[in-house]
Amino acid sequence: MNRLDPRVQLLWVASAAVSALVVGGVLFAVVTFLSPPFLPSWTPYAAAAVVFLLGALVAVARYRSWGYEVREDSLYLERGVFTRVRTVVPFVRIQHVDSSRGPIERVIGLASTVVYTAGSRGADVAVPGLTADNADELRERLKRLAIRSEGDDAV
Amino acid sequence: MAARRLSPLSVPYRVFQRGGSIVAALAFTLATGGFSLPFIGLAGPLVLVGLASLVAIVFVAYEYAYFRRFAYELAADTLDIESGVFARRNREIPLRRIQNVDISRNVVQRAVGIAAVSFETAGGGETEASLRFVSFEEAKRLQRELGRLKRGESLDADGELSEPDSRVLFELDGRxxxxxxxxxxxxxxxxxxxxxxxxxxxxxxxxxxxxxxxxxxxxxxxxxxxxxxxxxxxxxxxxxxxxxYDFRLVRSADELQYQRGLLQRYDGSIPFDKVQTLTIADNPLKRWTGYATLLVETAGYAPGQGDSSSRGSEAAVPVARRERIERLVEDIEPVGTPDFRRPPKRTRRRYFGRYCIVIGAAAAALYGANAVFGPVLPWYAPLALLPVAAVGAHYKWKHRGYWLGENHIVTRNGVLKRETKVVPYYRIQTVIDTRTVFQRRLGLASVVVDTAGSLSIGGQDAAAVDIDAGDADGLREELESRLRVAVAAHRRGRVGMGVEEEGDAPESVDGRDSEDESAESESGNEEPDPFVWGETYGDDSDARAGDDADDGGGGVDDDSV
The missing domain is CATH 1.10.287 (Helix Hairpins)
Known part of the structure; x- marks a missing residue:
């Protein structure tokens, strides 16, 4: 079972920080402009800290739960903190493979590989947190495997 | 074969269709006083008539140009369409990718003998190409010819298209x-x-x-x-x-054809090898009276998609006697008699607990309401529903199950809206195993079998819900390997949808039987379920005949189309 690059935790922690900032900002605005009596002035900071802490914990847990494996005939993914999800994507069913790099991913030096099938949940199958080289390599590998098992069996 | 044109009658028809809607819109706005005519005096009506005839001439010219510039051709392996008056468009659709061919005719079209033809491909709810309009004979010819080309047959010696032998699978009777x-x-x-x-x-x-x-x-x-x-x-x-009205399903060579409609006739074909899943739906009332509904899904579109007037549930049997539905399923997909394996009994506790939470919430809300508004109902009134919850939990468990057949996985879920889904192994896209926190606590898992084009029915894929976690691990592997076997068999052109079986099933990958025995004691099929598939079509579905699936070696890809 392959693990993701540990740096992906940075990415997820960063997104937790963003949501913490949003929550804190909204609460801060409420406290400053409406100043309801039941909200002490420190609530925004406390809420932001709690959200950030929880988000960071989940990020680490998510990293630990993630794993993928290129098997003989299929791609196997395992992930999920609260709901564990295991996905099997047979190579015959792969329609196309993308690797993508978002702006924050680029800063950290990571990339994702996305596998598309004709299934109704096809685009769900994405492997985040790969190094750029790894993502390209995984994409090429899956492409080769998909072509090898190719037929007219995609749909 | 030379490029063909639309029927000449399509020009007047399209003019009247377009003109009609505009006249209707104008009349409506005039009648409701949306705007007043700017022309006052004697010249007013004249100007109006002049304008109207100008518009009419433009319409006629446009539609004539459309007709002149529209050409289509059914080539050996593509359907080529050139169209467009101002912006030209040339399209080639590979025949293999065409999922459905639909013909529709409304009353007027039937009177003048023309029809609209739509071609659907996988991937997207939109119609890939449509011909508006060709003569009905031409539409039927296209449908037949397309089926023939896809099968790779050649014409008869005299160049005539041989009429494939067709058999009526189902007719909706008056009752x-x-x-x-x-x-x-x-x-x-x-x-x-x-x-x-x-x-x-x-x-x-x-x-x-x-x-x-x-x-x-x-x-x-x-x-x-x-x-x-x-x-x-x-x-x-x-x-x-x-x-x-007059709904019927006809099996013609390797296609499923449907016809229906009193005023507007729909006439379509679905290649058997494009059928993704079959769903039998019923509810307690239908189960009681012995009726059911059948839905046939293809990757092109699924029943219920789009607005029902144009092309809703074409190949769906809206309601019919259960035996007839089952016979039809057996005709389309030789499934055998499912012997559903229920989730472990501990799931009943889970469902009961779930209902209890709802009841508890209702009681709490009522308690709050009493405190605020004064006594309305005693707060413990919802607790009277507890026995109902218990019964409900039992039935929820009872109607849930999955079964692995020779070529299909069959799943069943739901009580009030029960759906039995038949998915050929060959149609599996991905297998997804999910376990929530609560499921893990009870050692349960849900396995979802994703197929192409099952998005429409509320995202309801075939799923074995709340099965034992160990079974789920096995099922995941099993489905994967069965897909592999099915693909290999399909490449050799043997096992396909609607292809008559010769009794040699693909190799069953082992590892199920022994567990079945032990698990049966708990998950149990202890009582004969009055709503199970019925023993009517008692072919020996347990027979795991033949292990010759590997003898073909590196499958020849000749007729995988």
Missing amino acids: ELAILGALSFDFRVPGVLFVFFSGSLTFVTSYLPEGLGPLLVVVGVFVLLVLGMLASWVAGAVLAVVNY
Whole structure:
């Protein structure tokens, strides 16, 4: 079972920080402009800290739960903190493979590989947190495997 | 074969179709006084007539140009269409990718003998290409010819298209049509009526004498409600009868063809090898009376998609005797007799707990309401529902299950809206195993089998819900390997949808049987379920005949099309 690059935790922690900032900002605005009596002035900071802490914990847990494996005939993914999800994507069913790099991913030096099938949940199958080289390599590998098992069996 | 044109009759038809809607719109705006005519005096009508004829000439010219510039050709392996008056478009659609060919004709089109043809491909709800309009014979020829080309057959010696032997699989009989009508409601009608009459409501009330009392209002509302229900029922019945009059499914070579409709006739074909899943749906009432609904899904579109008037559930049997539905399923997909394996009994506790939470929440809400508004109902009143919850949990468990057949996985879920889904292993796209926190606590898992084009029915994929975690691990692997075997078999052109079986099933990958025995004691099929598939088609589904699936070696890809 392959693990993701540990740096992906940075990415997820960063997104937790963003949501913490949003929550804190909204609460801060409420406290400053409406100043309801039941909200002490420190609530925004406390809420932001709690959200950030929880988000960071989940990020680490998510990293630990993630794993993928290129098997003989299929791609196997395992992930999920609260709901564990295991996905099997047979190579015959792969329609196309993308690797993508978002702006924050680029800063950290990571990339994702996305596998598309004709299934109704096809685009769900994405492997985040790969190094750029790894993502390209995984994409090429899956492409080769998909072509090898190719037929007219995609749909 | 030379490029063909649309039927010449399509020009006048399209002109009238387009002109008709514009005239109707104009008449509507004029009638409702949307705007007043700017032309006053004697010249007014003349100018109007002149404008109208100018518009008519433009229409005729445009439609004629459209007709002139539209050409299509059914080549050896593509359907080529050139079209467009101003922006030209050339399309080539590989025949193999065409999923459905639909022909529709409304009353006028039937009278003049033309038809609209739509070609659907996988991937997207949109119609890939349509011909508006060709003669009905040409439409049928296209449908047949397409099927023939896809099969790779050649023409007869005299160049004539041989009529494939077709067999009627299913016909909706009068009683079933009547039942369908009686069960159909169309709630759009009361809405429309309401919009129409809401304006006149104040008008009516102004005539009523003052102080008639609330009784009259209550009676009036009640009468209105009853009338509304009646109207929607009548409308639903009429619509159902109009849509499904003379519904039939015909098996023609390797295609499933359907025909239906009283005023507008629909006539379509679905290649068997494009069928993704079959769904048998029923509810307690239908189970009681022995009726069911069948839905056939292809990757091109699924039943219920789009608006029902144009192309709703084409290959769906709206309602029919359960035996007939099962026979039809057996005809389309030789499934065998499913012997559902239920989730472990501990799931009943889970469902009961779930219902208890709802009841508890209701009790708490009532307690709060009593505290605020004074006593309404005793707060513990919802607790009377606990026995119902227990029974409900039992039935939820009882109707849930999955079964692995020779070539199909069959899953069943739901009580009030029970769906039995048949998915050929060959159609599996991905296998997804999910376990929530609560499921893990009980050692349970849900395995979802994703297929192409199952998005429409509320995202309801075939799923084995709440099965034992260990079984789920096994099932995941099993489905994967069965898909592999099915693909290999398909490449050799043996096992396909609707292909008559010769009794040699693909190799069953081992690892199920031994566990079945031990698990049976807990998950149990202890009592004969009155609603199971029925023993009517008792072919030996347990026979795991033949392990010759690997003898073909590196499968020759000759006829995988």
